[in-house]
Amino acid sequence: MFVALFSPLAGYVADRVGRKQLLIFAMLAYALFGTAPLWLDSLGAIAVSRVGVGIAEAAIMTCCTTLITDYYSGQQRNKYLGLQTMVSALAATAFFALGGALGSISWRTPFWLYAVSAVLVIPMVLKLWEPVKIEPTTTTKQPVPWRQIGTPAAVTLFGGIVFYALIVHLPYVITGLGVTDTGLIGGAAAIASLATAAGAISFRYLAKLGTRKLLIGAFGLAAVGLCLVSFAGNVPLAIAGAVIASAGTGVLLPTLLTWAVNGLDHAQRGRGTGIWTGSLFIGQFLTPIVLGAAAAALGNLSLAIGALGMACVLALVVTLVRGPRLVTISH
Secondary structure (H helix, E strand, O other): OHHHHHHHHHHHHHHHHOHHHHHHHHHHHHHHHHHHHHOOOOHHHHHHHHHHHHHHHHHHHHHHHHHHHHHOOHHHHHHHHHHHHHHHHHHHHHHHHHHHHHHOOOOOHHHHHHHHHHHHHHHHHHHOOOOOOOOHHHHHHOOOOHHHHHHHHHHHHHHHHHHHHHHHHHHHHHHHOOOOOHHHHHHHHHHHHHHHHHHHHHHHHHHHHOHHHHHHHHHHHHHHHHHHHHHOOOHHHHHHHHHHHHHHHHHHHHHHHHHHHOOOOHHHHHHHHHHHHHHHHHHHHHHHHHHHHHHHHHOOHHHHHHHHHHHHHHHHHHHHHHHHHHOOOOO
């Protein structure tokens, strides 16, 4: 939740002091706060260090995305935004697996993984550059255009719930089908992550279709996949549904991002990206709450996932009917 809360602030700071400068500082802070449980003994102090991790992560994600949109345009921007989503999906799977393996040694050992960010600072200092000289007075004269960023941010909040639904709940669905083998459960999650990565990398080639068509396709795939998972009576069918839905959400994220940031001036881009990132992570935070409440109301998790699939159908219909007014086509 701290990522969601601090991302807009990180965007404001990035617009004021520079993206590279804030990113380097945030990476070092991420390493410091992330590895803190290695030497902290107090549970309260460890909890405070997690707040620091969240603030640093908000700055890192906002700055990285903003720099991509600063450095590139057109097809190159589409390429790297798709790669960003792909790498995020694959890295999450890899680090979860690695963290689990290291956890078998000691509960503290996985926290060494955070030190990687300090190592990455070295090539960042050498290779990254500030796109233009930051002028604070220019930033204050250019407020964020809420009429442009507001609708993409709102749709992204819903998209965040859709994106994280199976990331969070697929293991419970597989367990509900009678599976107790942790290897099979982990394998199903890994296959879904690969589908997300495949969808993200395809964005580079699909972006020419425009935002409206991509949203229709992404919500359509998510709807079919989630409904398939909901009514699956066996593991292969549930995994097939997860693959379809994850491919859709892999396309959805870079589509929403390009919709949000295309057309923003350089002096507004950090704040716009921060607002978008915050909306995405509010969706992540709400995912277990929304699906938990729906499961309680409908009777089980599978029906709740099916209800989310139907919500994707509604989003598809709204895009079809009101797309030209709601969606700015991105090229």
